[in-house]
Amino acid sequence: MxxxxxxxxxxxxxxxxxxxxxxxxxxxxxxxxxxxxxxxxxxxxxxxxxxxxxxxxxxxxxxxxxxxxxxxxxxxxxxxxxxxxxxxxxxxxxxxxxxxxxxxxxxxxxxxxxxxxxxxxxxxxxxxxxxxxxxxxxxxxxxxxxxxxxxxxxxxxxxxxxxxxxxxxxxxxVDTSRYIRQDVTELRRQYADPDEPILMHISNFRPIKRVPDVIRVFAEVRRRRRAKLALVGEGPGMAEVHALVREKGLEEDVHFLGKRSDVEMVLSMADVLLLPSEQESFGLAAVEAMACETPVVASRTGGLPEVIVHGETGFLAEVGDVSAMADYVSQLLDDRALHRAFAAKGRGRVERYFxxxxxxxxxxxxxxxxxxxx
Ligand code: GMT
CATH class of the missing domain: 3.40.50.2000 (Glycogen Phosphorylase B;)
Incomplete structure (x- = not known):
């Protein structure tokens, strides 16, 4: 055709x-x-x-x-x-x-x-x-x-x-041959120590993405353990995000990666992807993350429950429920066996349905x- x-x-x-x-x-x-x-x-x-x-x-x-x-x-x-x-x-x-x-x-x-x-x-x-x-x-x-x-x-x-x-x-x-977990030891070293988990968010930073909630979730997680946050993409909400990072004293732990074309590489460094959007008709970033064996903690909105199976490939919380999201992230970071199981099931789900x-x-x-x- x-x-x-x-x-x-x-x-x-x-x-x-x-x-x-x-x-x-x-x-x-x-x-x-x-x-x-x-x-x-x-x-x-x-x-x-x-x-x-x-x-x-x-x-x-x-x-x-x-x-x-x-x-x-x-x-x-x-x-x-x-x-x-x-x-x-x-x-x-x-x-x-x-x-x-x-x-x-x-x-x-x-x-x-x-x-x-x-x-x-x-x-x-x-x-x-x-x-x-x-x-x-x-x-x-x-x-x-x-x-x-x-x-x-x-x-x-x-x-x-x-x-x-x-x-x-x-x-x-997604193209599952491209979106697949890569060996990114060198790249990861630029952002975190080997024993420090990396939380990640990828979006166009529109208000609908609720990026300030990403910072709030990270602040809560960071109170409990050492960790880094990588923010990928750019958009209209950037100034507010920078201000919140400063207000929370997180400048040392938050990395701004900007727009990236090697999304599968950066996702391969991540331990958890955060997607706390107000609305998300699908959530392509969640599928990209799951393909790279990165479990997702997201809001229960729009099409996200069709993508993420709560308690199997990620966790879903109500929009704006920062403390539930922080608890879910901690659960995944504290329990490596759980993390491994979610990562494998996420990859399997993408291969089967997406x-x-x-x-x-x-x-x-x-x-x-x-x-x-x-
Ligand atoms: O979410 C955005 O701001 C971008 C928008 C777009 O035009 O790409 O995303 C929409 O389409 C994507 C691809 O189908 C979906 O994965 C997103 O969930 C959807 N965004 C919203 O519904 C807010």
Whole structure:
């Protein structure tokens, strides 16, 4: 098939998944065209059957805000005309499904069916904005097929938009040959002594990630034992996090690693990943951690309970319950046998449910169904 995949280029699980899917499909012999607003952050060493098309932001003085959605639609239409895509698979309703809908009107004779994957934010957050509710519903309704990255997100979308159409649940996945525990003795030495456990958090530091809770959990754990905290990524909440680290006197024990492309390496140094998010439709970082045999302590929200089996591959606590999270972390650090068991079960769970073999096949089957229904 000739497949177009549209996604955001900025840091985030949706872009990571979209690029990984493009790569997996290309490996399986499909021709894949990635459409994005920049070079997606995981678009490195692309397969020869992967092509990148960047949307130029129109810069004209008549506009107060450059009309990115129009440029995206126009670019999609041009590409549909040139490449005759079998499928256009968009990641996020806003703006992608809307622009795809517009593009199809522009070139009806070349229009490709649209598959939309819901990743969370436009359902759980943006739908509360009165001006965005109708466009999101339109984007969903005009898609030929809709998928969600968790059953919880699919149910939320059905409830919020009173949808009549089905939403297929296709959980996210990782490349289990890349995300596998590595020998990182040298790297680890830069951040901690061999007997000091490392707690880790990876995100885009948006308020929804509740990164200050990571610091609070770590402060509690640190009161009980020597340990280090590694913070990976960057984003709008950084200043608050730095201030809290200073306020708690933890400067010596908290390392800021910034954006990293070698996530599997840094995860391999970690003893526990902390993900105390307010909302998380899936939690790709949790799967990446489990693949690297790092147990996860997370909040019981959104799709996280579909990823983490409480008491088997990690622990779940209520959002904001810092002391429960600190207790769970301590339990894992104090009991090495428990830690080993969680690590092994986490890896096993990823291989069974969140690996490319099964998930990519589900997308291919869906594409075929969509084509048959045309
Ligand atoms: O969580 C973010 O801030 C980024 C966002 C994205 O666009 O990548 O993540 C969403 O999609 C990911 C991939 O499906 C999921 O793993 C995240 O849970 C989801 N984030 C939220 O629901 C808040």
């Amino acid at each position: 000739r497949i177009a995949i549209a996604c955001h280029s900025v840091l985030g699980g949706s872009g990571a998944l979209a690029v990984e899917l493009a790569r997996s499909l290309a490996h399986k012999g499909h021709e894949v065209h990635v459409i994005s607003d920049g070079v997606p952050f995981r678009f490195v060493r692309p397969h020869e059957k992967m092509f990148l098309h960047m949307v130029e932001l129109p810069q004209h003085h008549v506009f107060r805000y450059p009309p990115f959605e129009m440029a995206l639609a126009g670019t999609m239409a041009e590409l549909m005309k040139k490449y005759f895509f079998d499928i256009l698979h968009v990641h996020y309703v806003l703006p992608f499904a809307i622009s795809a809908y517009l593009a199809r009107q522009m070139v009806p004779e070349h229009s490709a069916p649209v598959v939309t994957t819901l990743h969370g934010t436009d359902i759980t957050q943006l739908s509360r904005d009165k001006a965005l509710f109708a466009p999101i519903r339109l984007g969903i309704e005009k898609s030929d097929a809709v998928t969600a990255v968790s059953a919880s997100l699919a149910a939320e979308a059905m409830r919020i938009f009173s949808l009549k159409k089905d939403i297929a649940v296709i959980h996210n996945y 690996s490319c073999t099964h998930q990519v096949q589900k997308y291919e089957e869906l594409y075929r169904q969509v084509l048959e229904n045309q």
